[in-house]
Amino acid sequence: MEDLSSVVSLLTMSSNLEHAAMSLRKILEERELDETETAALKWAGEFLRVVDWGTAVPDAQDVDGHVAVQATSIRPTFYACLFRIGPEFKEAGFTKESEVTSFLGKLYHNLEQPGAPGRGRPKLKATEADLGYQLLHGMAEALLVQVDSNGSPRPYTTDEWDQTPNEFAIASV
Amino acid sequence: MSTVSQVAIEEYLKRGIDADPLVVTPILAPKQIGKVSIDVRLGNQFIVFRTHRFGIFEPAGISPIEPQQIQERQVIPFGGHVVLHPGMLVLGCTFEYVSMPSDLECQVEGRSSWARLGLQVATASAVEPGFKGVITLELSNVATVPLTLMPGIRIAQLVFRKAEPPVKEPYGESRKYRCPIGPEFSRLHEDYDWKVFASETK
Amino acid sequence: MSSPSPVFDEIAWRDTELRREVRRCATGLSKLAKTIQLTEDFITPTPRKLAALISETSALIAEAVERRIPTAELAAVNSFLSNAALHLRFVERARVAQTPWSLVQPAEELLKLAAGQGTHFIIRPTWSYNYSIRGDFWAQYKRYLESRKWFSLDLVRQRADISDTEKVYCVSFPRIERANALLHALWGHEVGHILVARWVRDTFDTEWKKAELEIKKKFEASVRKSPPPAGELFKERAIQDEIAKLTNATRVVAQQGITELLCDHVGGHLFGPAALAATLEFAARFSLDAPPESSSQNYPPWRYRIRQIVLSCDADLADHAEIGYPPPKLKPFVEWLREAKRIADSKSDETLIRNNPVTNQAYDFITTHWTSAATSVIGMLPPELSKPYRLSERYARVVSLIERIEQRLPPNTVDGYPGSPASLQDILCAGWAYKALQIHGNPAWGT
Incomplete structure (x- = not known):
């Protein structure tokens, strides 16, 4: 069932990713994070690690079924957002895919454990934090577009929006 | 022509479906069947008049108006109520669907308890043999204080009389009010003699 | 001489503009929902319940916009309100005159029995030729709002008079089929x-x-x-x-x-x-x-x-x-x-x-x-x-209902007078069988 809950999931994920994106900026500016922001960063790090097939998940069997399905549904959006900031990666000096993989691993690690770097957790450079911000913010926006089409008219076949998959629709005959 | 008593009413009700029975359905409580009558309840459909839209209703045709233009259907959920103000006429209907056998006719009569509060339920009260449907009630309040009516209350009674001998062509398919399931708009304009009056008026 | 223009801060611009717009939308939606809740006639209390829920939720969002909603959440809150506003059309279309009102109450009883007590249904027409179901609105509003620190779900519960065991769904049917009770057997699917x-x-x-x-x-x-x-x-x-x-x-x-x-x-x-x-x-x-x-x-x-x-x-x-x-x-x-x-x-x-x-x-x-x-x-x-409906086990009752339809009597009771109430399933089966009988004699019947 294309559940009403899918819209709520998108809204929640978008909010969390946007929180995480803005928190990355705060870290860069060395400002304090509140509890919500810390939680959003942690959630984003753990979730993106499941979504990104290019970084190893510690133990795929531990992933909850619901999170696995969420990851399946969001994965194409993740890759699209990543490809979209390809020019910024090049500008920042990335030349090989292994460098991107290594950067993303570092990003997820930092998100999962926000706070002072240490114990083998390298600090993100300003350019890296900015790339992280762009990836998270881009995903947050892309998810919202899926909910409300960014203000442009929705595709429809009648005077009502029943045919759109993205409103809180759950099902039809 | 004698009034039909409780025993005979029940005999009519118990007749098989092919034996020209009296049907009053649903009867929610056996007590509705009295000594010489069946109490009927108020249905939840009403027709009210949109008096703010027209000054006059002239079925004769000087300035013809379809009845639907001045009357509006309303449905009040069971548990809700309708307020009948003094001087107001509202068309309601019985909750029960009635099917008359060919040898009975009935009169719709108000219940005295309601009448004492000023409620009139039916002015055109005869129901012919063979009629099927809910019965339209012309509800009006002739008192000076408003009355609250709730769908489902016992509001009128049907008093049956034998039609002897049974009518040859019971109220059938060709009549104006055929198997209604709610109050019916007036169809005065369909009367066979109306055309005559209409042409005279012009 | 003009002074140099300050550096444009897009995040700050969005915060000011969007915050004002979200507040305006939330207030407007709350008032609109309240108006619909108070002025329209419905055959069951459920549409009013959803209207009250939307009205009170958006009023509380409006109260929170000024100081409590973080900038990072404004866009998502805006989307939430846009979606909740769309839900008002379910309420508006559930007006008595738009629905097969005589079927709404018994259908809701059966749907409640199947879906569990505390479940409420709005039944409303849609212009698209489709049956559908949406909901549970309350559960999903809760799911989004319960993790928002700036929002109080308890206040919604109080003001909209809704408990956590209640669920609100909307079942839609094609407008053109309003009076086609037989097709509404598809509500079982919903x-x-x-x-x-x-x-x-x-x-x-x-x-x-x-x-x-x-x-x-x-x-x-x-x-x-x-x-x-x-x-x-x-x-x-x-x-x-x-x-x-x-x-x-x-x-x-x-x-x-x-x-x-x-x-x-x-x-x-x-x-x-x-x-x-x-x-x-x-x-x-x-x-x-x-x-x-x-x-x-x-x-x-x-x-x-x-x-x-x-x-x-x-x-x-x-x-x-x-x-x-x-x-x-x-x-x-x-x-x-x-x-x-x-x-x-x-x-x-x-x-x-x-x-x-x-x-x-x-x-x-x-x-x-x-x-x-x-x-x-x-x-x-x-x-x-739990037992499947079997016509082959209930055909005597269904045949007696068909006979009532043939006599132009409502197929509402079985076993003669005083009889017992017929089930909605038997009634629908009898209706379909009567239709098939008529079409068998005259293929153009009912058209």
């Missing part, structure tokens, strides 16, 4: 969605997780054979992206497919041949073999669905000479239903499904999980509804 949603939540996700790796592997082999073009930075991830798209498409088709088929199964269980008849009449308008892809909103082909419902009412399509079934008054109906079997015999839909790797894998998943899923979903029904 209530199935509530049960199937539980199965999806409790079981589908876990089963999908188990199956996903194998599905991914199958796609990987073909994608690697002809990888998509990509630059040096994202070569491997371009392949992963392609596989991810195919895997997600398979998930969508599998989830949508098994959901619809399970709902059909619930509809067949609750209404028996009336559900099959309604599905047949509805499906006649569409292609029977449209494959499950995005252009058909991933719905299973109608032929596939008809085949599944035939399976659930097979006993009623057979002759049972020992008990005189079908009797003459039901014969045209049963004969008409047997055409469904002939439709189901063709496998043209299966061929199309199997020719596409995505639908092929999705329907493998469905086939693997069908039996356990169907058993599990039917097991969610209350004991009163």
Whole structure:
């Protein structure tokens, strides 16, 4: 069932990713994070690690079924957002895919454990934090577009929006 | 022509479906069947008049108006109520669907308890043999204080009389009010003699 | 002399503008919902309940916008309000005159019995030719808002007078079919969605997780054979992206497919041949073999669905000479239903499904999980509804109702006077059988 809950999931994920994106900026500016922001960063790090097939998940069997399905549904959006900031990666000096993989691993690690770097957790450079911000913010926006089409008219076949998959629709005959 | 008593009413009700029975359905409580009558309840459909839209209703045709233009259907959920103000006429209907056998006719009569509060339920009260449907009630309040009516209350009674001998062509398919399931708009304009009056008026 | 313009801060601009707009929308929505709640006539209290919920929720959001909602959440809150505003149309359309009001109350009772107490239904028409269900609005509002630190759900509970055990759904039907009570047997399918949603939540996700790796592997082999073009930075991830798209498409088709088929199964269980008849009449308008892809909103082909419902009412399509079934008054109906079997015999839909790797894998998943899923979903029904409706076991009652319709009497009681109330399922079956009898004598009947 294309559940009403899918819209709520998108809204929640978008909010969390946007929180995480803005928190990355705060870290860069060395400002304090509140509890919500810390939680959003942690959630984003753990979730993106499941979504990104290019970084190893510690133990795929531990992933909850619901999170696995969420990851399946969001994965194409993740890759699209990543490809979209390809020019910024090049500008920042990335030349090989292994460098991107290594950067993303570092990003997820930092998100999962926000706070002072240490114990083998390298600090993100300003350019890296900015790339992280762009990836998270881009995903947050892309998810919202899926909910409300960014203000442009929705595709429809009648005077009502029943045919759109993205409103809180759950099902039809 | 004698009034039909409780025993005979029940005999009519118990007749098989092919034996020209009296049907009053649903009867929610056996007590509705009295000594010489069946109490009927108020249905939840009403027709009210949109008096703010027209000054006059002239079925004769000087300035013809379809009845639907001045009357509006309303449905009040069971548990809700309708307020009948003094001087107001509202068309309601019985909750029960009635099917008359060919040898009975009935009169719709108000219940005295309601009448004492000023409620009139039916002015055109005869129901012919063979009629099927809910019965339209012309509800009006002739008192000076408003009355609250709730769908489902016992509001009128049907008093049956034998039609002897049974009518040859019971109220059938060709009549104006055929198997209604709610109050019916007036169809005065369909009367066979109306055309005559209409042409005279012009 | 003009002073130099300050550096433009887009985040600050959005914060000011969006904050003002969100407050205006929230206030406006609250007032609109309140007006609809107070002024319209509804046949049940449920539409007012949803209007009150929307009104109070948006009023509380309006109160929070000024100081408490963080900038990072404004855009999502705006989307939430836009969606909640769309839900008001369900309330508005549920006005008495728009609905088959005499059917709404008994239908809601049956739906409540199937879906559980505390469940409320709005029944309303839609201009699109479709039946659908949406909800539970309250659960989803809660799910989004409970993690928002700036919002108090307790205040919504108080002001909208709604408890956590209550659920609010909206069932839609095609406006043009308002008075076509027989087609509304499809509401059985819609209530199935509530049960199937539980199965999806409790079981589908876990089963999908188990199956996903194998599905991914199958796609990987073909994608690697002809990888998509990509630059040096994202070569491997371009392949992963392609596989991810195919895997997600398979998930969508599998989830949508098994959901619809399970709902059909619930509809067949609750209404028996009336559900099959309604599905047949509805499906006649569409292609029977449209494959499950995005252009058909991933719905299973109608032929596939008809085949599944035939399976659930097979006993009623057979002759049972020992008990005189079908009797003459039901014969045209049963004969008409047997055409469904002939439709189901063709496998043209299966061929199309199997020719596409995505639908092929999705329907493998469905086939693997069908039996356990169907058993599990039917097991969610209350004991009163656990037994499937069988016309062949109830035909005497149904025939007596047909006789009442023939005599122009409402098919509301059985066993003569005083009799006992007829069930909604028997009434719908009798209606369909009467229709089949009439069409048997005159194919143009009812048109």
